[in-house]
Amino acid sequence: NPVNGPDTNICNQPKLLDGTPLPDKCCAPKSSSDIIDYKPPPFTKLRVRPAAHKADKEYIAKYNEALSMMKGLDDTDPRSFKQQADVHCAYCNYGYDQDGYPGVELQVHFNWLFFPFHRWYLYFYERILGKLIGDPDFAIPFWNWDHPDGMTMPAMFTSDPNSDLYDVNRSPKHQPPYGLDLEYNKDNLCKPPKPYKQLVEDNLATMYRQMVSGASQQLLFFGGEYKGGEEPVNQMGTIESTPHNNIHVWSGSEKNPNGEDMGNFYSAGRDPMFYALHGNVDRMWSIWKSLPGKNNRDITDCDWLNSTFLFYDENAQLVRVRVGDCLDTEKLGYVYEQVDLPWLNYKP
Numbered sequence: 001n002p003v004n005g006p007d008t009n010i011c012n013q014p015k016l017l018d019g020t021p022l023p024d025k026c027c028a029p030k031s032s033s034d035i036i037d038y039k040p041p042p043f044t045k046l047r048v049r050p051a052a053h054k055a056d057k058e059y060i061a062k063y064n065e066a067l068s069m070m071k072g073l074d075d076t077d078p079r080s081f082k083q084q085a086d087v088h089c090a091y092c093n094y095g096y097d098q099d100g101y102p103g104v105e106l107q108v109h110f111n112w113l114f115f116p117f118h119r120w121y122l123y124f125y126e127r128i129l130g131k132l133i134g135d136p137d138f139a140i141p142f143w144n145w146d147h148p149d150g151m152t153m154p155a156m157f158t159s160d161p162n163s164d165l166y167d168v169n170r171s172p173k174h175q176p177p178y179g180l181d182l183e184y185n186k187d188n189l190c191k192p193p194k195p196y197k198q199l200v201e202d203n204l205a206t207m208y209r210q211m212v213s214g215a216s217q218q219l220l221f222f223g224g225e226y227k228g229g230e231e232p233v234n235q236m237g238t239i240e241s242t243p244h245n246n247i248h249v250w251s252g253s254e255k256n257p258n259g260e261d262m263g264n265f266y267s268a269g270r271d272p273m274f275y276a277l278h279g280n281v282d283r284m285w286s287i288w289k290s291l292p293g294k295n296n297r298d299i300t301d302c303d304w305l306n307s308t309f310l311f312y313d314e315n316a317q318l319v320r321v322r323v324g325d326c327l328d329t330e331k332l333g334y335v336y337e338q339v340d341l342p343w344l345n346y347k348p
């Protein structure tokens with residue numbers, strides 16, 4: 001059976017992955033109208049998501065304006081920044097049960113729902129922002145962390161503390177020009193930073209391993225099977241485990257008890273940089289499918305294709321989306337700016 005999520009009648013007290021309960025519930029507000037089965041609407045022009053480090057002033061000002069409007073919405077509006085951030089808490093910190101299986105937790109990490117869940121999440125986040133500024137072509141940026149030019153926190157998020165793209169709950173140590181280590185973990189805290197050249201070479205080797213040599217089988221890349229009625233499994237795909245998790249921990253503040261914001265699922269969506277991190281995760285899915293390996297294609301198991309999630313769209317309508325409807329970004333109306341892939345032939 002597919003995983004259907006969530007049961008909107010149940011809102012659990014969320015908890016950290018180690019089971020520690022979190023103080024505040026984070027489920028989406030109840031909908032007063034019926035849930036609609038979502039069909040991506042027609043569009044005239046593809047949105048092109050730019051690499052964050054290459055975005056110009058005009059683009060940054062536009063994103064800033066859109067975010068400021070989103071932050072200005074009432075906290076109870078499902079399109080507000082507060083509610084957008086809480087989507088991640090509810091789906092990732094056990095706020096929800098699977099629809100049809102009361103008491104069975106819903107989890108979109110550590111399994112094959114990781115890529116499609118986050119794709120739909122960003123899709124609505126982007127559409128809401130575009131609608132707020134009246135720009136149907138607005139596209140969110142991606143943090144190009146697989147390219148040497150993108151291996152720092154992108155300047156648009158860090159350079160102006162008064163910007164809506166800024167977040168004070170980030171690692172003070174890892175501000176630009178400090179280089180991003182794609183294999184960072186807490187043990188690195190006490191080690192001297194690697195020389196930049198070494199860091200870049202190691203990062204490219206990591207990308208080659210996670211995208212090519214280590215991702216030659218579908219489920220190695222996507223993550224393990226997770227079906228309706230089953231308790232969540234713990235089989236992360238290659239990109240989810242590294243570098244995705246490492247970038248979360250590297251970005252969050254080591255001064256906060258749970259690495260807030262980026263260093264913990266429940267708080268990660270409060271940092272605008274989160275959506276840029278995930279833009280590149282999403283881009284990796286598209287790139288992986290374009291690589292020549294015979295297994296580099298989407299899963300065909302109907303239980304995966306028919307799994308569903310609920311989101312509020314840009315009109316605050318609650319909609320049900322299907323994994324099988326998000327496989328092709330062009331059908332969803334967006335693509336990524338083309339950037340070269342220096343890791344592609346980077347065999348260690």
Ligand code: C2O
Binds near residue numbers: 092244268
């Ligand atoms: Cu839902 Cu980056 O995690």
